[in-house]
Amino acid sequence: MAIIQGALVILLSFWMVLDQQGLVITTWFPIMIALFLGIIMGDMQTAMVIGGTFQLMALGVANIGGSSVPNWGLAALVGIYVALKTTHNIEDAKAVALAVGVPVGMLGIQLDVLAKLLNTYVTHAAQKAANLGNFKKMNRIFWVGPLIFGLSTALPTALCVIFGEQIVKTILTFLPKWFTNGLSIAGSMLPVVGIALLLQVMPAKKYLSMLLIGFVLSGYLKIPILGISIIGFAIAYYFFNTKMHAPTAAATNGNAAEDEGDDFDE
Numbered sequence: 001m002a003i004i005q006g007a008l009v010i011l012l013s014f015w016m017v018l019d020q021q022g023l024v025i026t027t028w029f030p031i032m033i034a035l036f037l038g039i040i041m042g043d044m045q046t047a048m049v050i051g052g053t054f055q056l057m058a059l060g061v062a063n064i065g066g067s068s069v070p071n072w073g074l075a076a077l078v079g080i081y082v083a084l085k086t087t088h089n090i091e092d093a094k095a096v097a098l099a100v101g102v103p104v105g106m107l108g109i110q111l112d113v114l115a116k117l118l119n120t121y122v123t124h125a126a127q128k129a130a131n132l133g134n135f136k137k138m139n140r141i142f143w144v145g146p147l148i149f150g151l152s153t154a155l156p157t158a159l160c161v162i163f164g165e166q167i168v169k170t171i172l173t174f175l176p177k178w179f180t181n182g183l184s185i186a187g188s189m190l191p192v193v194g195i196a197l198l199l200q201v202m203p204a205k206k207y208l209s210m211l212l213i214g215f216v217l218s219g220y221l222k223i224p225i226l227g228i229s230i231i232g233f234a235i236a237y238y239f240f241n242t243k244m245h246a247p248t249a250a251a252t253n254g255n256a257a258e259d260e261g262d263d264f265d266e
Contacts, residue, residue, distance in 0.1 A: 005040055005041060006161040006162075008040045009037070009040060009077065009081050009157060009161055010154055010157050010158050010161060011154075012033070012036055012037075012040070012077065013074065013077055013153045013154050013157035014150040014151070014153065014154040015150075016028045016033065016073055016074070016077070016153060017071075017074075017149045017150055017152060017153045018146050018149060018150055020073070021146075021149060028071075028073035028074075029055060029058065029073060030051045030052075030054035030055040030057075030058055030072050030073055030075070030076035031048070031051045031052055031054075031055040031076075032051075032073075033051060033073050033076045033077050033080075034047045034048050034050060034051020034052070034054075034055075034076055034080060035047070035048070035051070037051070037076075037077060037080045037081060037084075038051075038080075041080070041081065041084045043084050043088065045090070046080075046083070046084060046088065046090050046093050047080050047084065049090055049093075049094065050076065050079060050080050050083060050093060050094055050097045050101075051076050051080065053094060053097070053098070054072050054075055054076040054079065054097075054101060054105075055072075055076075057070075057072050057075075057105075058070075058072040058073075059198070070105040070106050070108055070109055071104075071105050071108025071109070071111070071112065071153070072105050074104055074105060074108045074153050074156070074157070075101035075102060075104050075105030075108070076097075076101060077157060078100060078101055078104045078156070078157060078160045079096070079097030079098065079100050079101025079102075079104070080097055080101075081157075081160065081161065082096060082097070082100045082101075082160055083096040083097040083100070100160070104156060104160070107156065108152075108153070108156075111152040111153070111156065112152060114152065115148050115149050115151075115152040118148050119145050119148055119149070122141060122142070122144045122145045122148070123145075125141050126138045126141040126142055129141060210232070210235065214228055214232065217231065
């Protein structure tokens, strides 16, 4: 079973970067990666908690214009896998995942740059084949590009899958206790930071009453998040229908007024 889980994790890491560069079906966002890791590893709750922590790190981060950014999807994947292999306590798992995943995510910057550099040679080789009219060779060369990108995430994942527990033990041996405790505290604080960042881009002042209603429902009435989401959807649906029908009603009233004016002139 462990061999199958390891193979699926490596395949997911290979597909993750290809999906990021192209189809974007599963996406490389940490929370989505956590969903698949939870299914593969059989511990959805811990995986989603860790994935949510890394997702908050990834808020507002995008490789616009071909720039390289920390690969938080890879960080979540490796962190969740190693954490679930070493502990099933959520707080300990978060600390282990952060200790292992953050360096891997930062390493993802260098691996992404290396993959892009290697792909420049692939592009030139394909262009040379195209200039010679050898389009079949050009198409074969183009397959090397996705392979390079896939290996840029699959290779570090494979190392962590093969030497996972040893890597964690080595890292935790050198890391002081106060550092791992700090990572655990930081992981608990990240949801607050993430919500604050989201409020910066949301029309919070305009819909402050809705935020207060949601806070009361959650904090005082203890309604689960699904229930609050359904209430929010109902309110949003009501406002949407109101806004959609408002211009039609105004136009109808305007046309009626014009008709009355024409009748008066006659």
